[in-house]
Amino acid sequence: MERRKFIVQTATPFLVFCAACSKSGVGTSPSNVDFTIDITSTIATPGSSVIRDGVIVVRVNAQNMVSSFIAVQVECTHAANPIVWNQSAQQFNCNLHGSVFSMTGAVINGPANRPLKSFNLSLTGNNLRVTG
Numbered sequence: 001m002e003r004r005k006f007i008v009q010t011a012t013p014f015l016v017f018c019a020a021c022s023k024s025g026v027g028t029s030p031s032n033v034d035f036t037i038d039i040t041s042t043i044a045t046p047g048s049s050v051i052r053d054g055v056i057v058v059r060v061n062a063q064n065m066v067s068s069f070i071a072v073q074v075e076c077t078h079a080a081n082p083i084v085w086n087q088s089a090q091q092f093n094c095n096l097h098g099s100v101f102s103m104t105g106a107v108i109n110g111p112a113n114r115p116l117k118s119f120n121l122s123l124t125g126n127n128l129r130v131t132g
């Protein structure tokens, strides 16, 4: 096989793969978020979560304090795959390419290189308000 043809044939699939993986920054950061959820019915147990308006809200422990909840954008900042909460590790995982984010949304492991947007929380009775 001709050298030039060999290089084109072997490199093309790799370049297509790299182009797909280089979409860093396509995850949507929701804005003008403002909703309220009932913590006794929607996310009543530690490790449970709910997704609304592009935000994942997680209960990290059993206490009914605002610090028992976290809310970040649900789309990974690498290529917009929905992240999931890992209760045992207390971190968010993206199962598409393996990015890992802290509770605050900071990147622990790439390929994502931007943090998840986190949202403000306030708790009044059983009503958790998410804004940002």
Ligand code: FES
Pocket: 076, 077, 078, 079, 080, 081, 094, 095, 096, 097, 098, 099, 110, 111, 112
């Ligand atoms: S979409 Fe690639 S690591 Fe999340």
